[in-house]
Amino acid sequence: MPLQAETRDKLKTVSTATLCTALFKCGLRNQFIQDVRPVNADLQRDMPNMVGEAFTLRYIPAREDLNPISVFLDRHHPQRVAVETCPPGAVMVFDSRKDARAASAGGILVSRLMVRGCAGVVTDGGFRDSPEIAALNFPAYHQRPSAPTNLTLHQALDINVPIGCGDVAVWPGDVMVGDKEGVVVLPAHLADELADEAVEMTVFEDFVIDQVQNHGRSILGLYPPTDPQSKDDFAVWRQAKGR
Template sequence: MHALSDDVRRKLMGVSVPAVVSLLWRNGYKNTMLFGPRPVNPNTNRFVGTAFTVRTIPVREDFVDAQNRGDRPNLQAQAVAEIGPGEVLVVAMDGETRTAFMGDIMSTHLAVKGVAAVVTDGSVSDAAMIATIPLPVIAGGNAATTYLSHRYVTDLNVPVGLAGVAVCPGDVLMGDANGVVVIPADMAETIADLAVERELLEEFVLARVKDGAPLIGTYPPNEETLAAFEAWRKAEGR
């Protein structure tokens, strides 16, 4: 898996999800934003981290029996034990919200470990308590039912589909108040650099619009606006 440098993480933490989605689109990646899962705690939703993926399938009783006998590993517990600081626990549950993958105790443990976030298209249990924990948790619902009622973990760190978006181990997930975007691992550095440039340009353009500049020619910027931007940037030392 690709490592996420502190520089790339810092840059992505300073830009917006819409900017990143737009830049990925321009670079050929059309399906990168999650639709459905929402922050359990809206006050804790900005994060950047690499994907530690969990694949689940519909539950089957013999799988559960084998796990209880010790003949199959408990991959839910293994995922929580193995995920490291700065990673995002990505739990693909095919949109099944009648069952919860985790609750407040597991969330607390992950927060203490320094996990960057949890993102699932399934549910969590006791969302009211999770909302008090300083860990970004993005989920599709709130359910008190254990995940073994409907889902079963079969694989860790394999490509998964999350809310209709492909996620590979090591991909970079980024979240803010606008939502969550998945950045392919080998595009993270490029997108981070482009996003910083994009945000700086939009800062300049927005200031012009606030000062009464006409939208045509200002946004999208024409050559005159771009030249003025470069002059402003040089003057500001940015």
């Protein structure tokens, strides 16, 4: 089932940390993409979370006789086709084998994804033109900057197939959520449930932060709320805040 607008809106408001805990409650331990961070965390501080269904591209190690620069003359080159067919609202996810020595893409391709209405882009490798990408009003996540063209090490092969990205399995249609810390992968069939759980967790955690920072309360009996008084106090706080 496609990602529902209500679920997308909820996921824009919760942290990847909270989602990881919600996933853990469902028995899923390895959904946070490792060693991937925002290209521009300062810009994304003022943006809602990146949320969208995964559209994938798989790279394999490049072989020199099959991957000269002339391959880009082919209008059917998988990297170009993937960028031109990633659906609006989706997140382009590159499997670059955790290898940032050559770029997964650069400023032109990322700009094309942005103007086509995609929700963001993620690679477990690197982006070239990272200063230009960082200036775009578009969520982009990578391991680190990388100037060499992808052709020097990566050969684009498969479009919209199951991939690995930062040691996490990503299936087409999985829901990608990115915030200022990184990116988490939600199995599509659990997205609605996880969004609801994360929203509830966020409300309670905001209550706990308020109690700790503004009222000097101990976390013992409060987080988790093993003290019955904590649950009563939360109910009163929630009603007062309209949450």
